[in-house]
Amino acid sequence: MSNLSIILKKEFIQISRDPAILRLIFLMPIIQLLILPFAADYEIKNINIAIVDQDHSDYSRELIGKFQHSNYFRLTGYETSYKNALKLIEADKADIIVEIPNNFEKTLVREDEATISLVANAVNGTKGNLGAFYAQRIVQEFNSKIRSEWIQFPRVNPIPLINVEYINRYNKRSDYQTFMVPGILAVLITMIGSFLTALNIVKEKEIGTIEQLNVSPIKKWEFILGKLIPFWVLGMIILTIGLVISYIVHGITPGSNLWILYVFTAFYLLAILGIGLLISNFSQTQQQAMMVSFFFTLIFILMSGLYTPVESMPFWAQKVAWMNPVTYLVDVMRMVLLKGAQFADVLGHLKIITLAGVALNVLAIWSYSKRN
Amino acid sequence: MKPSEQSIVTKNLTKKYGTFTAVDAISFDVRKGEIFGFLGANGAGKTTAMRMLTGLSKPSSGEATVAGFDVYRDAENIKKHIGYMSQKFSLYQDLKVKENIAFYGGIYGLRREALQAASDQLIHRLGLQGEVKTMVKDLPLGWKQKLAFSISIIHQPSIVFLDEPTGGVDPVTRRQFWNMIYEAADRGITIFVTTHYMDEAEYCNRVAIMVDGKIEALGQPSELKVRFETDTMDDVFYQLARKAKRGD
Known part of the structure; x- marks a missing residue:
């Protein structure tokens, strides 16, 4: 040895x-x-969302429903004013506020254009960014849907139709x-x-x-x-x-x-x-x-x-x-x-x-x- | 004296750490088969001197040979011819008695039959037949010390260095320990031992007393007692040590 x-x-x-x-x-x-x-897990789920609905219209309810049915969001507040919703963010009970203004439906129908506001708590940057990004996607889908409802039989589809298809390779x-x-x-x-x-x-x-x-x-x-x-x-x-x-x-x-x-x-x-x-x-x-x-x-x-x-x-x-x-x-x-x-x-x-x-x-x- | 009869020769051996001189130009010879005591208060430089002689520490200046080998050039050769038992307990607590013997015997080049013979002899001499499979951590302190000493000379070195080997050991075991030292010396092994127990100094053939890095007295215990006009080594040591400026 x-x-x-x-x-x-x-x-x-x-x-x-x-x-x-x-x-x-x-x-x-x-x-x-x-x-x-x-x-x-990197995936951001369970983003807490507070909604301020000042319109109480069919459209606003439909939009809120879309948020509720998404896997990413969890409705933690349904407030009457932006101020109250902000308190939820301060108390760390909400990550995103979606504010639907008064006359949202009316403006949308009459002027073909309406604004909603999206406020994200960016203390956790990833969660804030991704949350805002998901929320935008939901609003866009909602937007496309009502537009296609309005334009019943268009000659050409006025909504740009570029569908991106993802293929995940290796994983x-x-x-x-x-x-x-x-x-x-x-x-x-x-x-x-x-x-x-x-x-x-x-x-x-x-x-x-x-x-x-x-x-x-x-x-x-x-x-x-x-x-x-x-x-x-x-x-x-x-x-x-x-x-x-x-x-x-x-x-x-x-x-x-x-x-x-x-x-x-x-x-x-x-x-x-x-x-x-x-x-x-x-x-x-x-x-x-x-x-x-x-x-x-x-x-x-x-x-x-x-x-x-x-x-x-x-x-x-x-x-x-x-x-x-x-x-x-x-x-x-x-x-x-x-x-x-x-x-x-x-x-x-x-x-x-x-x-x-x-x-x-x-x-x-x-x-x-x-x-x- | 012929050089071949000397085990250790030092001349102005010095160790400095920055401006601090731990060992200050010490010169002494140790004869073969001698029990040489190295005494001194804590911090006097005993351990540093011993570390230079065992090749653990490089001298700053001066000369020294151990077992005929130069401490600068031949440290690795010195290591083959010496045994060493440090202040800290140096056996592996999580190895069995037999495994410790096999490991240390093995690294000193003992193989198969030679290792087996040395191991059996050692166990027999210590009366540890019933404990070969005991973990070292489960042995009483006195037995551990005796085992550590026996293992440090398992390869029949020409010199063994013992650094305060009896620290914390009861008087009976201390006595048995010294009997083992005598037996080893009888077999021709030179013993270089540091201690601060003055009764142990009486057991040595010659002692050197270190104070503040220098050797202040060197000789047989009986000689020193005459020279300092006292009848105990304790008093010799006290007369020298109170001049010390450093301590702990």
Whole structure:
């Protein structure tokens, strides 16, 4: 047995006896992949709408009915004045006010034109914007409907008839879960890889065993490989557990391109473990290592394109995003799991991540010193 | 004295941290098979000196050889020939007694039969036959310390460094611990031990007393007591240590 295999044996025994690590690697993927994709939904539903109807006509009632029957809106107020409706917004009970003015029907019939006002609470920008957008669509549909009623037999249809047909490719039902699951899996692998490696090494510093190893003939590379390999294996196990859950629960399958994911993750984990190793070199306590890992992971996740597309970030942020390893894994996961990408498609990413892995580990080995 | 009879030789060995001189030009020799005590108050520089000799810390200046190897050039070779037991308890609490022995024996190059023989001998000597499958965290402190010492010499090093090995241990166990040190010395292992228990100083062949980073006295306990006109090491130490300017 070489020194390395002696160290590995010890690490695997310790990991198998650590209930916290076992819980983390089995429960975290299950919980995150079961709960997050259902809860963290981009689609805006249940927009609370308050209606101020000062007209009380057939048309105003018809319009209100359209809002009520839409899946997006929930009528939470039916007020007589704009002032009262605004109070609902202030109390956070309404997101949108639709005000139908007095003589709405009369003006519409007589002057062929009428105005209604739409006020959106933009504190939550996405909800406000999308809500206003949905409301406009409803008003437009209503508009088209009454116009076509008025013009019974037109020679040519005065309403522009450009029907846009959507086809969602790769994620046919434009399903939010399908989009999120690969990303969440990427984050899981990242978190386990960086946190556990850093904590494990710093723990040896805290209890003092690292000093005992430093006075022993163990070589630097033996120690570092002895620490990296177990967590590399754990990362691959997480990937496997995650893929099984994705298939069973969300029906996502990489098909014949499974091996591309494994090859890419194998190299990706090298980079992430390198980060964990670097953090441990500069931390004296587990709390410190935890805080630093947390800081980086949070930035990595928010800037990875998991929640917001990288393309819509400002220029400088895009630069940062493409220096972030997580961006690459999220991208590759989606490419392979959703689009069925081929190896050639991910080769560019693979090269960059391998380069980053080599650089990070060289830096980590260089900064780990057996003497101070 | 022939150089081959010396285990440790230092000359003006110094360690500075910025403007602070932790160890100030210490020079001493330790003979093979000797029990050499390193005494001093907290902060006197004992641990720093020991860390330089074990290759954990690079000296700022001066010379030192340990087991015939230079501390600057040959630190990795020193590591193969020494044992070390640190102030902090250094066995893995979540490994069984046998697993700790196999791990530390293994990284010092003991393989299969040699490891098995050394392991059996160690367990037998400590009377731990019934505890080989016990987790180290479940052993009483005294046993843990004795086990840590035995493991630190499992590879038959030529020198073993013990950094306050009996801290927090009851007097009976302390006595047993010193018996183990004598046995190891009888087998030809040089013992370099730091302590601040003065009764333990009496057990050493020679002691060096450090004050503020310097060695203020060096010799056999009996010699030192004559030189300082007293009959206890406690008093020798007190006379020297009260001159100290730093402490904790």
